[in-house]
Amino acid sequence: MKHKGLSPRQRSAHWIRAALIATALLAQMPVRSPAQTNLTADLAKSKGDGKASDATDWVPRTDPAMAQWRADRFGIMLHWGIYSELGGWWQGKEVTGAAEWIKAFAKIPRADYDALVPQFNPTNYDPVAWAKLFKATGAKYVVVTTKHHDGFCLWNSRCTDYSVASTPYKSDLLRPLADAVRAEGLDMGFYYSIIDWHHPDYRAAIKSPDDAEAYAHYLEYMKNQIKELLTEFGPITTLWFDGRWDPSYKTRPEIGRDLEAYCRSLSPGLVLGDRVRAYDSIADYNSGFERKLPQSQPATDWEACMTMTENSWGYHRTWSGDGWKTPQYFCELLTRCAAMSGNFLINLGPKPDGTIRDEELTRLQDIGEWMKINGAAIYGTEAFPITDLPAGIYSTHQGKRVYLTVFRWPNTDKLKLTGLSIARAELLTAEGPKPIAVEKNHTLTGLPMEAPSPIASVLVLQLD
Ligand code: FHN
Numbered sequence: 001m002k003h004k005g006l007s008p009r010q011r012s013a014h015w016i017r018a019a020l021i022a023t024a025l026l027a028q029m030p031v032r033s034p035a036q037t038n039l040t041a042d043l044a045k046s047k048g049d050g051k052a053s054d055a056t057d058w059v060p061r062t063d064p065a066m067a068q069w070r071a072d073r074f075g076i077m078l079h080w081g082i083y084s085e086l087g088g089w090w091q092g093k094e095v096t097g098a099a100e101w102i103k104a105f106a107k108i109p110r111a112d113y114d115a116l117v118p119q120f121n122p123t124n125y126d127p128v129a130w131a132k133l134f135k136a137t138g139a140k141y142v143v144v145t146t147k148h149h150d151g152f153c154l155w156n157s158r159c160t161d162y163s164v165a166s167t168p169y170k171s172d173l174l175r176p177l178a179d180a181v182r183a184e185g186l187d188m189g190f191y192y193s194i195i196d197w198h199h200p201d202y203r204a205a206i207k208s209p210d211d212a213e214a215y216a217h218y219l220e221y222m223k224n225q226i227k228e229l230l231t232e233f234g235p236i237t238t239l240w241f242d243g244r245w246d247p248s249y250k251t252r253p254e255i256g257r258d259l260e261a262y263c264r265s266l267s268p269g270l271v272l273g274d275r276v277r278a279y280d281s282i283a284d285y286n287s288g289f290e291r292k293l294p295q296s297q298p299a300t301d302w303e304a305c306m307t308m309t310e311n312s313w314g315y316h317r318t319w320s321g322d323g324w325k326t327p328q329y330f331c332e333l334l335t336r337c338a339a340m341s342g343n344f345l346i347n348l349g350p351k352p353d354g355t356i357r358d359e360e361l362t363r364l365q366d367i368g369e370w371m372k373i374n375g376a377a378i379y380g381t382e383a384f385p386i387t388d389l390p391a392g393i394y395s396t397h398q399g400k401r402v403y404l405t406v407f408r409w410p411n412t413d414k415l416k417l418t419g420l421s422i423a424r425a426e427l428l429t430a431e432g433p434k435p436i437a438v439e440k441n442h443t444l445t446g447l448p449m450e451a452p453s454p455i456a457s458v459l460v461l462q463l464d
């Protein structure tokens with residue numbers, strides 16, 4: 001068995017996997033609750049930054065910051081900016097496609113788009129309430145757009161006046177959020193767009209020496225902004241770059257490498273996904289799983305990010321594409337990620353006034369209720385492959401504790417897990433863990449005929 005590319009923790013898990021690859025005899029059994037959503041069909045629609053980076057030379061980081069990121073497993077992403085003002089509508093018409101792209105999709109003239117700046121006034125913004133909500137959802141980290149592709153900055157950057165400082169609200173939106181998030185014990189991360197439709201020196205492609213000179217200035221601008229973001233907002237654990245696909249960036253991998261080295265020089269423990277690079281390698285983890293999950297476990301650390309509707313990251317007043325994903329679906333995606341040793345970000349698009357819409361709020365609350373009881377199956381866990389596990393059941397483990405998260409409850413009170421040597425078992429419920437009898441060290445007996453949770457129920461197996 002090769003250990004190349006695995007962390008010590010992953011390596012130590014190998015003996016368990018090697019010795020205990022089990023066969024679940026649930027495979028042929030009927031299940032009680034039907035599959036709720038067609039994961040494959042939905043996830044196949046993924047667009048965006050989905051191109052795979054080269055993982056050949058990837059070496060896992062083993063330091064505490066990376067170990068923490070890996071153990072967190074679950075985060076919240078926020079897309080917020082002056083595009084939120086429009087909510088996916090321009091000149092009385094709904095614009096299809098991601099609402100944060102409305103300037104490009106509706107071909108909004110610059111002067112008209114910039115006229116949103118004096119309108120942006122999120123007077124109901126309550127970062128403390130947001131942070132409490134994220135905590136209650138069970139998230140362990142938060143990633144907020146500091147600047148999206150339109151170039152508008154949510155902090156009072158000294159590098160530009162195209163920022164919240166020029167709005168009626170005036171005050172920085174990021175530091176209060178970062179402080180509130182950290183006060184809740186969560187980690188704070190910043191999204192930063194490489195693409196910038198507003199900056200005069202940004203170039204999508206370099207076609208002349210003048211372009212090269214302009215782009216060099218833009219790179220300096222990015223560095224100066226990054227310095228502000230990494231040094232003036234308290235500990236920032238991850239910088240989430242986006243928009244590496246323009247030729248000006250992706251055809252010259254040395255630019256990303258230089259930017260990455262600069263970030264690391266400012267913040268040595270910073271966790272960086274591969275979007276800082278030009279598809280040539282992975283950085284700390286693969287961040288290319290956008291609105292899709294991998295089919296099988298990637299060889300590297302990885303993270304997926306997911307919209308609540310089909311494809312809108314920013315606030316869209318009347319999304320008329322595919323509808324809202326259910327809390328159960330999100331819990332299944334999150335569990336699926338953990339069962340492939342990956343992280344999962346759920347995206348929110350706050351309203352322009354600073355509130356979070358009800359559709360998002362209620363979903364987060366339901367996810368949080370589920371996580372409160374079942375989060376042990378997610379946090380700090382890794383993949384625990386069991387062959388022939390039926391669709392809708394996912395296995396993770398932390399040391400000798402194995403978690404089976406059952407989204408489709410079996411139509412039987414017995415569960416035989418050939419190949420495992422189970423010392424004790426319990427079922428997680430709202431009233432606390434309930435012991436489950438184990439026969440011959442491999443068969444759980446006396447399972448309730450109804451699943452304790454309408455979303456998914458977790459069986460915990462303590463292995464010998
Ligand atoms: O174009 C962006 C999009 O608006 C959104 O920010 C997503 C989030 O991963 N990233 C880009 C597409 O890959």
